[in-house]
Amino acid sequence: MFSQKMATIVGVLILIVLTIMLLTITAQNQSHPNILSRLAINCVSPFQELVSSSIRTCQQIWRNYFSLVAVAYENERLRSALNKAYELNNRCLETQRSNNRLREMLDFKETNKAFQLVAAEVIGRDPSYWSKTMMIDKGSTDGLQKGFPVVVHRGIVGQIINTTGHYSKVLLIIDQNSAVDALLQRTRVRGIIKGDSAKGFFFEYVLRKGSVKIGNMVISSGLDGVYPKGLRIGTVSEILRSNSGIFQEIKVTPYVDFEKLEEVFVLFKPPNTAIQKK
Amino acid sequence: MIYLFYFGLGLCLIIIQTTIIPFIYFLGQFYDLLIPLILFLSAHRPINKGIPLILTIGFVMDCLSGGAFGLYCITYMWLFLIVGWLTNIVHAHSTILLIFMVAVGTLIENSFFIITSGSASLLFTRNVLQAFISQAIWAMFTGAFMLIALENIQKMWTRWDSEKRNT
Numbered sequence: 001m002f003s004q005k006m007a008t009i010v011g012v013l014i015l016i017v018l019t020i021m022l023l024t025i026t027a028q029n030q031s032h033p034n035i036l037s038r039l040a041i042n043c044v045s046p047f048q049e050l051v052s053s054s055i056r057t058c059q060q061i062w063r064n065y066f067s068l069v070a071v072a073y074e075n076e077r078l079r080s081a082l083n084k085a086y087e088l089n090n091r092c093l094e095t096q097r098s099n100n101r102l103r104e105m106l107d108f109k110e111t112n113k114a115f116q117l118v119a120a121e122v123i124g125r126d127p128s129y130w131s132k133t134m135m136i137d138k139g140s141t142d143g144l145q146k147g148f149p150v151v152v153h154r155g156i157v158g159q160i161i162n163t164t165g166h167y168s169k170v171l172l173i174i175d176q177n178s179a180v181d182a183l184l185q186r187t188r189v190r191g192i193i194k195g196d197s198a199k200g201f202f203f204e205y206v207l208r209k210g211s212v213k214i215g216n217m218v219i220s221s222g223l224d225g226v227y228p229k230g231l232r233i234g235t236v237s238e239i240l241r242s243n244s245g246i247f248q249e250i251k252v253t254p255y256v257d258f259e260k261l262e263e264v265f266v267l268f269k270p271p272n273t274a275i276q277k278k
Numbered sequence: 279m280i281y282l283f284y285f286g287l288g289l290c291l292i293i294i295q296t297t298i299i300p301f302i303y304f305l306g307q308f309y310d311l312l313i314p315l316i317l318f319l320s321a322h323r324p325i326n327k328g329i330p331l332i333l334t335i336g337f338v339m340d341c342l343s344g345g346a347f348g349l350y351c352i353t354y355m356w357l358f359l360i361v362g363w364l365t366n367i368v369h370a371h372s373t374i375l376l377i378f379m380v381a382v383g384t385l386i387e388n389s390f391f392i393i394t395s396g397s398a399s400l401l402f403t404r405n406v407l408q409a410f411i412s413q414a415i416w417a418m419f420t421g422a423f424m425l426i427a428l429e430n431i432q433k434m435w436t437r438w439d440s441e442k443r444n445t
Contacts (some may be wrong), residue, residue: 015359019352023394026347040341044292051297124296126343129307129409130391133344135296161344171344196405259300 038164045167048124049137118266132175139166149267155232155255157264181224182233185217193233203250212239218252281331288335309413313383314424316354320361332358353390357383380421381414
């Protein structure tokens with residue numbers, strides 16, 4: 001009844017429809033790992049861990065044994081930086097004490113102290129240009145769960161989107177599906193930080209009247225329920241104010257170098273810790 | 279047995295591209311190393327045996343990636359079908375064609391990713407165009423070598439298999 005050409009066309013059309021249906025369904029129901037995907041991650045990740053740790057060992061050998069000259073210079077530079085840091089630390093301690101006094105006077109809650117840190121190593125990255133994720137070597141057995149924020153000392157890295165027993169997948173904040181409620185440290189102007197698939201972010205929904213200058217620091221506002229307040233995100237690098245529209249277009253350069261991440265910290269609240277009101 | 283070998287090779291390529299390639303910063307935006315393998319399988323293996331293998335490899339990639347689940351499976355499947363169809367029309371073993379085949383495969387994969395991301399405006403940004411060009415250039419320079427290496431492995435395997443049967 002049907003010619004072979006007709007059957008091929010119908011087959012291709014059915015495949016296209018199935019493709020669209022499958023992608024629509026899976027795009028809406030992400031991060032629900034089934035047994036098979038857990039199995040796949042648990043089979044591949046140990047090898048990723050092995051290769052990553054081998055590379056790191058080689059890097060360390062190179063750094064330790066072949067870069068001693070550079071280390072001597074760096075040591076001198078770090079000593080001077082340390083002296084400056086001591087001085088800064090002293091000033092920070094003073095500021096913290098006065099801050100605590102003022103907080104007590106205002107009856108504020110100490111929120112960030114309730115968080116615990118779990119150190120993890122990066123064992124693999126997403127090779128695709130379009131999604132920015134990475135695998136870390138800590139999982140649900142270490143107490144990690146979906147939605148926990150991941151940070152480094154320089155600032156926010158991302159959040160956990162998927163965990164298995166010993167491994168977790170982290171969605172980086174430079175991913176285009178990622179968003180962080182943020183504010184400018186100087187002027188407290190609020191907006192949403194969104195990844196743009198490259199190495200930076202866009203600071204969106206900032207009103208035109210909001211005062212923004214290049215070099216301003218962007219920090220998390222704590223209002224998204226994922227990232228605690230005050231974590232560093234990046235600095236404003238470009239501002240575009242169009243004649244029409246109610247928002248400004250702001251580009252932000254991240255503090256974190258996402259290409260060179262090796263170790264990260266996962267922040268989480270221990271279940272039994274109740275925030276004490278002073 | 280040969281399919282188990284290709285599956286193992288696919289896993290090795292997945293591990294290389296998720297661990298070693300990101301450490302080599304000068305490579306910039308490198309293309310998906312599994313594309314040459316898929317193109318090779320598409321040109322040399324029948325659909326009924328090639329597709330399950332491709333889907334398994336795609337499934338592993340989907341588990342490790344942060345995109346929509348099934349994106350790699352579907353992209354690899356379509357790549358397999360499109361290139362399989364193309365090899366019926368043109369001569370798949372021509373060197374010039376090999377050079378362009380991996381680059382075209384990379385472009386097809388990226389187009390799929392853009393379509394599924396749902397924002398066509400992405401296509402016209404500088405970073406995306408840079409990534410496209412970088413991946414295509416790397417694919418042209420190295421992809422053909424990978425395809426030639428795969429063909430040699432295939433020949434060695436066939437020779438070894440026939441010797442084993444004769445003895």
